[in-house]
Amino acid sequence: MRISVLVAEDEPDIALLVKHALERAGDARVKIASSGDAAVRAALEEAIDLVILDINLPVLNGFEVCRILRQRPATSRLPIIMLTARTGEVDRVRGLELGADDYVTKPFSPRELAARVRAVLRRGGSGLSGDVYTSAHLSVDFAAIAVTVDNVPVRLTRREFELLACLLRHRNRVLSRVRLLERVWGGDQTIDARAIDVHVGRLRAKLGLAGTQVETVIGFGYRFIDDVA
Numbered sequence: 650m651r652i653s654v655l656v657a658e659d660e661p662d663i664a665l666l667v668k669h670a671l672e673r674a675g676d677a678r679v680k681i682a683s684s685g686d687a688a689v690r691a692a693l694e695e696a697i698d699l700v701i702l703d704i705n706l707p708v709l710n711g712f713e714v715c716r717i718l719r720q721r722p723a724t725s726r727l728p729i730i731m732l733t734a735r736t737g738e739v740d741r742v743r744g745l746e747l748g749a750d751d752y753v754t755k756p757f758s759p760r761e762l763a764a765r766v767r768a769v770l771r772r773g774g775s776g777l778s779g780d781v782y783t784s785a786h787l788s789v790d791f792a793a794i795a796v797t798v799d800n801v802p803v804r805l806t807r808r809e810f811e812l813l814a815c816l817l818r819h820r821n822r823v824l825s826r827v828r829l830l831e832r833v834w835g836g837d838q839t840i841d842a843r844a845i846d847v848h849v850g851r852l853r854a855k856l857g858l859a860g861t862q863v864e865t866v867i868g869f870g871y872r873f874i875d876d877v878a
């Protein structure tokens with residue numbers, strides 16, 4: 650699956666350098682935001698998998714953006730790599746204290762940045778270690794394409810697995826039907842909203858006790874919640 654990376658950087662040549670580094674390294678699609686407020690908006694509204702966040706940004710600086718994203722449930726676990734021109738330890742510590750997952754100091758090597766992105770995505774958020782997701786009832790092995798509920802294997806179609814993987818990778822965040830259509834069906838125009846609902850319904854039924862983790866957000870779409878209280 651292609652990952653979506655948001656690059657929050659106001660200097661166009663650095664933003665483009667990062668974009669090229671990540672797109673060359675493989676399956677990344679990069680979106681650029683050139684101010685802090687635009688970065689917050691994009692992170693909240695779009696299906697972003699990781700943010701590369703410059704500190705010196707107009708309107709809201711990187712620290713403020715990081716704090717806001719960590720406070721919002723939809724982005725509280727969104728991986729963030731801080732990008733800073735400064736080498737001061739204070740900035741690095743502050744970024745990590747605010748919940749950034751890693752930092753890269755400018756000038757950076759594009760290859761190093763791409764490696765950091767891969768490492769942060771591998772670590773994932775809570776419940777996702779390496780290529781395996783686990784919750785109270787559910788276990789999903791992305792590499793083996795294997796799903797179990799209470800240790801009993803569940804047979805999913807390829808589409809159902811992709812749907813589950815997409816919801817899981819953006820868990821705790823609402824995915825609209827339009828996003829799901831783009832991500833899981835490649836924007837296939839012959840699929841309508843009701844067909845997506847049918848697929849989600851089938852997936853939910855197959856997941857049994859873990860099915861309650863797939864939540865309907867009326868009027869918007871669906872959200873995979875990490876664990877049911």
Ligand code: CA
Binds near residue numbers: 658
């Ligand atoms: Ca900057």
